[in-house]
Amino acid sequence: MPDVARRDLNLLPKAHLHLHFTGSLDIPTLRELSAWEGLDETEQLIDDDPLSVPATKRGWWRFQRTYDIARHVVISERALRAVVDAAARNDAAQGSRRTEIQVDPTSYAPYVNGLVNALEIILDEAALASRRHGIQMGVIVAASRLHHPLDARTLARLSARFAGRGPGGVIGFGLSNDETEGNTVEFGPAFRIARRAGIPGVPHGGEFRGPHHIAQVIDELHPTRIGHGIHAAESPALLKRIVDAGITLEVNPASNVSLGVYPDYSKVPLRTLLDAGAQVALGADDPLLFLSGLTDQYRIAHDYLGLSDAELAELARMSIRGSFAEQADKARWLAEVDAWLAAAPESGPVLPAAGVAPVPGGLVARPSGLLVPERGLVAPPGDGGAESADAGQGVPDARNVRPGL
Template structure:
């Protein structure tokens, strides 16, 4: 059961230790970095990524999602050198650490970068090298999820699943399926997920944001999801939500993106309390800060404000993000102790803004 927050009960959420489990690669870029790299190479950005940033978005229909995806593709186009990739990863790590992040799982589709960086294997090697550098520099634990794109042919997903399988125990921990869940046939990606499952990877497809409970069932039953990217609309079906709770499938809930894309009209409509009341494991994530203008700690702050969550409930959310992660058990144990320490300290309310 969630409890109500009072002014005297509010600790600084940027010091709350947490894991970040839903973050896309290009979408994690700093806005100022996007502008700088675009200026360097003479790339003309849409006004939605310059003076009108963060952009006004909607995915209520296919045209709305197309506009969203176009902005994402434009942003990816500024990443042109190895140094750009290393900079992005380092800055992402710095931003998460600033927001209280202790463990990060970042999702990337290597096929979107292959043409510029020598193929999907060379690009994956580059990302993992950049991750190792960022871990050493910042102290943040970082793992990689290889994500396939549901708007492409399922055979491409199989190729990526085999790629991900080659990097088990080398920094890749999971396999995903992203992009507009209204596109393609989810069941046609089951072979790719079987490849990843046989390799011992965690299965983390998107589902339950732009489509509702029936699609979540397809994702669970056909792709054997061990964690759901979003999954927030399971709140619409108590029987499904109970199945998710009993199966121990964690939900990666991204409140700001849910509202920005028109899934919910406002933050108070994001059904976080219902999910928690049902016993669901929820990990809050930022999804694409570059497009939604809001990073990790701000997800906790928005839910605190929208639902008057107490620090005890927010600490529970942080604990769930840690236990749902792929971090080593020893790391999880230490981070959970840090959450306990956070609760024992006196309140020092300072709300993160982005």
């Protein structure tokens, strides 16, 4: 491979604003958790390629069940802490100064004696991991569209008890899972509870559904950021509204392709959003399933969408500005982005976004630096589609909890 003059994207200071809890794991940590808990489920997650499903109800449930299999090893305080620590470690290695990880603590409450304990453990480890790895870890509590809206209100009230901008506090309130489920209007009261506590809203919207759905999310939930929002590219009027409102869109290119929203990276309409003046923060969504870390998203933007280093630097600035960090921290990180861009690029072999390089120990190094085994996650065999009675329902006994992210 020829040498190419290029700045190291792992060194580009950035913020990671769209990252799900168990989906943030790397496979070595997943295997450690499996060994700790005496489980052997990890092996059924391993295959040759990242998850790839169609953008249909059937495809979504294949994705959800795969996520649930991974979540079955997160069944103790030790495991919860390991997830947070691994997310901080992996993101710090990819230049993230601030990572805002989202979690539905309902999924983990049965294993640590309740919702409050689950959230307190996660928040405590976020503070510890921040100091340990030199990164700020904020926590977003995300309700699920698959649960009753009253459950979302419970989570909003819980979030209000722990509200805070820094590590160890709840910094945002979200709404995730299958966006074709649930009535967005009915989740409005939960977001009002969060706003009264000073917690900004960061719901998902416009990942699979179109501009009308995004407009409804804006009307009913009054978000500061929108998870995905990629289909806003189809409506100039909606895009103008988003730009005028200063709403940041959390765009996840690898996830969009893996979940069948777009056929390949070159079709992700990132350029359309940027040309309209939208604030965009790139995110990895679920690195465990898509085998694509934070830096990979910037590499995709360069290699497939033609963004220059200067444009990548501006994307990094947008992610920092869109974070809920303190202004003084943002100013420092923005200056670091300027320094990265001012430095001369170095010549060396550069892997494409989809490439891997072998390293010892049966692992491969993604361009982001994320270490994964030579095989990745795919959906389990025997998919029964959305009509399957056990779709996303977990395993028997105490682990049979409702799906969350």
